[in-house]
Amino acid sequence: MAEIFPSRRVRKTPFSAGVEAAGVKGYTVYNHMLLPTVFESVEFDAAHLKQHVQVWDVSCERQVSIKGPDALRLMKLISPRDMDRMADDQCYYVPAVDQNGGMLNDPVSIKLATDHYWLSLADGDLLQFALGIAISKGFDVDIVEPDVSPLGVQGPKADDLMARVFGDAVRDIRFFRYKRLAFQGQEFVVARSGWSKQGGFEIYVEGTENGMPLWDALFDAGQDLNVRAGCPNQVERVESGLLSYGSDMRRENTPIECGLGKFCNSPENYIGKSALEAQLRDGPDRMIRAVAIEGETGMCSDVWPMFADGKQVGQVASAIWSPEFQTTVAIGMVDRTHWDAGTVTEVETSNGMRRATVQKSFWR
Amino acid sequence: MAEIFPSRRVRKTPFSAGVEAAGVKGYTVYNHMLLPTVFESVEFDAAHLKQHVQVWDVSCERQVSIKGPDALRLMKLISPRDMDRMADDQCYYVPAVDQNGGMLNDPVSIKLATDHYWLSLADGDLLQFALGIAISKGFDVDIVEPDVSPLGVQGPKADDLMARVFGDAVRDIRFFRYKRLAFQGQEFVVARSGWSKQGGFEIYVEGTENGMPLWDALFDAGQDLNVRAGCPNQVERVESGLLSYGSDMRRENTPIECGLGKFCNSPENYIGKSALEAQLRDGPDRMIRAVAIEGETGMCSDVWPMFADGKQVGQVASAIWSPEFQTTVAIGMVDRTHWDAGTVTEVETSNGMRRATVQKSFWR
Known part of the structure; x- marks a missing residue:
């Protein structure tokens, strides 16, 4: 692929100086903003994330x-x-x-x-x-759109690192809850959340000028924890079944197809209610499934169709080799006829047709 | 800058195979889609655009x-x-x-x-x-969002190239008008429009599968016209005063500030009417201006503040060296107090503070 071309329209973030000093090797663009995608290598970054703690510039979560x-x-x-x-x-x-x-x-x-x-x-x-x-x-x-840029702190040592910077109160924050915590005279929303299943926090940094002081404080405090700059990791997030809007799900999909039916419980007359209630009643015709594809396929950067008996029965929109699970892990949208765990299909990957098995659940 | 990382969320286009075969060197992301930014060099591409004809993958104009x-x-x-x-x-x-x-x-x-x-x-x-x-x-x-991907044909030889592929009817299309014209059994909207001032067309290609056949037909027909793959060119578009939404103008700007007041003439009760009519009556406090900055400054990829007598009086969001006009051409948003042609200010560029003069108009 070619290089990305900077402009005001594809914005840098309050943490870009830190990201660049850390040797970012790849970007994507997300909400008109740069989002790092790789530092050392996707595999190295994933392994580090699972052992230590990383600081993620997810400012693009506008x-x-x-x-x-x-x-x-x-x-x-x-x-x-x-x-x-x-x-x-x-x-x-x-x-x-x-x-x-x-x-x-x-x-x-x-x-x-x-x-x-x-x-x-x-x-x-x-x-x-x-x-x-x-x-x-x-x-x-x-x-x-306020001047608020989330900074992720993810990984098994996230609690320890955050406690050093924000105090032990961070340890009491429950999953998907937040506290307002002080940093250098500012107060930020600190939530236990983030786009990995390694645990951690998102700090909603208000004020661009507060970005690098916080970035530097986290790195200063985390040297002995082996803190590194990181980013949402394609290996870890597919293993974990974290869905990406725009890739795994789009406007042609309902939340129910995406396994998010439990979040459709409002008694109010919200937009789309009758459509979602009908689908909750009747069941969807396709759903998100974890899919294991045999061998290394290269990364999926488009849509790979899924076949059985020569007929298309679904598609895969995210796939990558997992060193931990020794298979290509993938997220598929699979027709009802073939979505049961253990169903064997074929996926047309960039490296040719591959045997692919529907899993009971994601890998974590 | 780092490389861009492909995914389904940052889509390829119906013409990506042609763009890549033509040796694209840079991309940006626009409407969740890849947009080429440079082939040979921005300067070379600009000079070629002004003399010959280019085919532009502007599928991202969704x-x-x-x-x-x-x-x-x-x-x-x-x-x-x-x-x-x-x-x-x-x-x-x-x-x-x-x-x-x-x-x-x-x-x-x-x-x-x-x-x-x-x-x-x-x-x-x-x-x-x-x-x-x-x-x-x-x-x-x-x-x-339909499966429609615009393909630009821009440059002084655009009429000749288009006539060879779509027939002489293209010559009769007036500025910002369109005809439906046939290509290999399909019919496409062909408009005289495009994001350069070198003349040309945009073909609204319906159906992804029709992309590469049209791309190839244009290149086959244009060999002796010196046709090349191109893209919106930062040098030519700044010289021409073509504004980029997200860079030169944003939600904090009105169309009137952007010199687009003449397009605000609806008798209907459209959204924003009272605010725009008040500003049309009273005049805006700042407006888009062509600005010439002394010397080479590097490309503006963020916002450069503009000063006079130590006070900020505007900003520049697009700037690049123009080999043709031997100055750094720029697009500024300039306060009323300093927007008259000939006003001398200073712009804080990536290469330091530079003398900058407000122009009467853009360079073409």
């Missing part, structure tokens, strides 16, 4: 700030999830859909106050959906 | 298809421009804004039928804005 008297009314239209059950310190995974149940994004919503929410976005300008609704309904809300 | 009985009602809410004056074969530049007049995108709208429009997007998911409005208003429209 926030949509929805603030004002009608903030909750708007959230109740956008969220298939019951917003009234959300605790004051909670982070809520919200698969937002259109009127037909087609996924538009899968942000994490953070309740800052009863009249103030952030939506921490996957790749896509959901801000414009919220804005279109709010303007049309005449809602009294401000909808902006 | 279309929002708005179709149905309420399509025009929706367009009239989104467009500051008078949709009733739009001819049946017209392409309409539409600076879409929020309720405060802040720009959300600046698509080209194409009228395919009285109940069917495409919006050919700048970088940003305006589809979600249109969808949020349509759902909230209960409009009877389908809003989708």
Whole structure:
């Protein structure tokens, strides 16, 4: 592949100086912003993540700030999830859909106050959906993208590193809950969350100027913990079954197809409700499945069709060799007829047709 | 900069095989899709574009298809421009804004039928804005991203090349008008438009499978015209004053600040109308200006502040050395106090503070 070409439209982040000094080797673009994809190698980065602790520049998880008297009314239209059950310190995974149940994004919503929410976005300008609704309904809300850039701290030593910088209070933060914690006179939302299954936190850094001081503090404090710069890791996230909006799921998919039906429980008349309730009742025709593909296939950077008896029965949109599990791990969208665990299919990879077996669950 | 990392989320295009065979050296990402940025060098590409003809993969100008009985009602809410004056074969530049007049995108709208429009997007998911409005208003429209990928043919020899592939009818297409023209049993919208001032066309290629046959046909037909693969060129577009949404203008800007006030003439009650009419009446506090910066500064990949008497009076978001005009050409957003032609300021570039003079107009 060619090099990426910088511009104001493809923004650097508050942590870019640190990322570049750490020797980033690859980027992708996510919400009009640079997102590192590899430092040493994807395999090395994965192995390190599973043993130590990494600091991730995930600034590209841009926030949509929805603030004002009608903030909750708007959230109740956008969220298939019951917003009234959300605790004051909670982070809520919200698969937002259109009127037909087609996924538009899968942000994490953070309740800052009863009249103030952030939506921490996957790749896509959901801000414009919220804005279109709010303007049309005449809602009294401000909808902006604030100067907030999440920094991930992920890995088994994340609690230890974070405690050194933010104090032992971080150890008491429950999964998908947050506390406001102090750093050098600032106060940041610190949540136990992140796009790995190695444990860790996301710090919602307010103010670009606070980015590098925090980055440096984490590295200074973590030398003996073997802290490294990292990023969402393709090996670890596929093993873990963490879905990527835009790759594994898109507007042509419903949350139910993606295994997210449990998040569609709102009693409110949210957008897409009738479509999702019908599918919850009848069951979807296809669903996300873990798929093990034989041998090394190279990385999947497009869509690979899945076949059985010469007929297409699904597709794979993420796949990569797993050194830990000694197979190519993959995320497939598989038809009902072939989604049972143990079903053997074939996937047309970049390296030719390969035997592929549907798994009971992801690898962790 | 590091390499770009491919995934399904950062899509290849119907023309990617041709682009890669032509030796693309740089990419950016635009609407979740790869956009080439350089082939030989930006300077070489610019000089060639001004003399010959280039084929541009601008698939990333994704279309929002708005179709149905309420399509025009929706367009009239989104467009500051008078949709009733739009001819049946017209392409309409539409600076879409929020309720405060802040720009959300600046698509080209194409009228395919009285109940069917495409919006050919700048970088940003305006589809979600249109969808949020349509759902909230209960409009009877389908809003989708169709399998349509624009291919640009730009340069002084564009008419000759296009006539060889589509027939002499292309010569009669007026500026920002289109015809439906046949190619190998397909029919494509062919418009006289494109993101250069060297003249040319955009072919709205429907069907991914039709991409490479058309690409190949253009190269076969254009050998003696010295046809090359090209892309929107930073030198030529800054010289020409073609604004980039996300760089030169954003949601914090109004169309009037961007010199697009003449497109804000709709008699309908469109979104943002009162804010834009107030600014049209009172005049904006800052506006886009051509700025000549002394010497070579390197390419502007962020924002450079502009100063006079120690105070910030504007900023530059696009700048690059122009071999033709022997100056660094730049696009600035300049305060009213300093926007008159001939005003001398200083711009803080990557290469230090430089003398910068506001120009009467862009270089072409």
